[in-house]
Amino acid sequence: MVSIKTVAVLGGTGNLGPAIVHELLSAGFSVTGVTREASTNSTPKFPDTVPVKSVDYASFDALKAAFENQDAVVSVVGAPGVPAQKTAIDAAIAAGVKRFIPSEFGINTRQVRGTSIGKILAGKIAIVDYLEEKVKEGAALTWTGLSTGLFFDWGLDRTGLGVVNLKDKTATIIDSGNEKWQASTLAQVGKAVVGILNHPDETANKYLSTASFSLSQNELVALVEELTGSKLPVTHVKSADLQKEGEEKLAAGDFRAFVDFLRVHNGADGAGNGLTEEQTANALIGLPYEGLKAAVESWLKRAGAL
Ligand SMILES: NC(=O)c1ccc[n+]([C@@H]2O[C@H](COP(=O)([O-])OP(=O)(O)OC[C@H]3O[C@@H](n4cnc5c(N)ncnc54)[C@H](OP(=O)(O)O)[C@@H]3O)[C@@H](O)[C@H]2O)c1
Incomplete structure (x- = not known):
């Protein structure tokens, strides 16, 4: 051994x-x-x-x-x-x-x-x-x-993961917002x-x-709304448009296309990149899932929104 x-x-x-x-x-x-x-x-x-x-x-x-x-x-x-x-x-x-x-x-x-x-x-x-x-x-x-x-806390601190804009108190949702994605x-x-x-x-x-959890954009927005007690107006974007923007950037040698592709990879309807705890290797290495609500709450506290 x-x-x-x-x-x-x-x-x-x-x-x-x-x-x-x-x-x-x-x-x-x-x-x-x-x-x-x-x-x-x-x-x-x-x-x-x-x-x-x-x-x-x-x-x-x-x-x-x-x-x-x-x-x-x-x-x-x-x-x-x-x-x-x-x-x-x-x-x-x-x-x-x-x-x-x-x-x-x-x-x-x-x-x-x-x-x-x-x-x-x-x-x-x-x-x-x-x-x-x-x-x-x-x-x-x-x-x-x-x-x-995705690095959940790091990404929330930097950009609200592209979903929640705490400054403007708004949200941006790709497609239906129901697709789950993997985060740690x-x-x-x-x-x-x-x-x-x-x-x-x-x-x-x-x-x-491995992951801390998998979540959807709608779940994230709902938790922010529940914890802050205020509704976030939502702008909807289509994954097909994001993909096209990414392709154009990539063709021009602009590697910022990565962010567009990543948003599609995670948020597009049917992307299939969310994982249940059983689908991860967490159990293999003795790593339990974390609480999503607690992670969102600690972000809101760090950001001074609670
Ligand atoms: N899942 C996510 O959301 C997410 C987000 C960010 C990053 N990542 C991934 O996490 C990993 C680490 O990313 P990070 O953001 O922590 O990296 P980073 O902060 O950009 O860089 C980490 C370290 O890499 C070293 N480094 C920089 N340029 C280098 C070079 N040319 N050659 C060799 N070493 C170099 C530097 O260490 P020294 O100065 O000490 O040598 C630097 O502090 C990467 O695989 C990245 O793709 C994932």
Whole structure:
């Protein structure tokens, strides 16, 4: 039985990384931070208790040295860092790392190959392909890909997930608004990584989907209305129009098309990207669903709307 105790975290200094580092430390893992030598990132950093190695990501040798004595590598690099994971995987294999978790943490990229959104996510798809290839070639390294759906609290704080505009007290609904989509709080993503590393045998060489819950746009709006006690006027948009806008942007090389495609992926009638708890891998890694109402309530409190 494989046991994982030491974990190197790459790119743990961005939007998601600190939540993963926090949960790993809380669960008793020994964490080492890996940061780019070229990093200009000033905040937030790894916690003071975490040793940090500054590494040239183009250097196989430097990455290999950083991964010595690490049981697992968790990559949380942002989009520009996705291709650099290839060298990191080679270095992890050479250093004897047992598990590599690539920077996925969004929609299930195994299901969108060749689609418009899949074209934008081609780098992530290629990295999981590369991990599969290495295992087929006989590498001792194992991997786990993790789809978490939208970052619920992070997305609400930034944009109301494109559904609720707290400032104007309005809502925007795609199609009927009844389609469910997969979502995870940042803390739940961190706990999912912990769950994977605590269940190394069950999660080896698998692409898993976990969530905090799945919800529809209408459910989100109804909860905001219930909790704030005020009705939100709704503007309706058609997923077909959003898709067309995205296609036009993509054809012009504008990768902001991703947001249009993502809204369609989640909210379009018939998209089919919501997951019941049973359809997720939550039970496999001992991760219960969270309460949707409590998550919406804490957002409204953070935003000063309650
Ligand atoms: N599901 C969702 O709603 C959602 C939302 C946002 C992000 N995500 C996903 O979550 C993962 C992490 O995203 P994030 O927003 O946390 O990322 P981020 O904040 O943009 O970047 C994370 C870290 O990546 C490192 N990095 C930046 N540029 C790099 C490069 N060129 N090469 C190597 N490393 C680089 C930096 O760390 P150092 O400076 O320390 O090297 C940075 O702090 C990604 O897979 C992203 O797609 C999902």
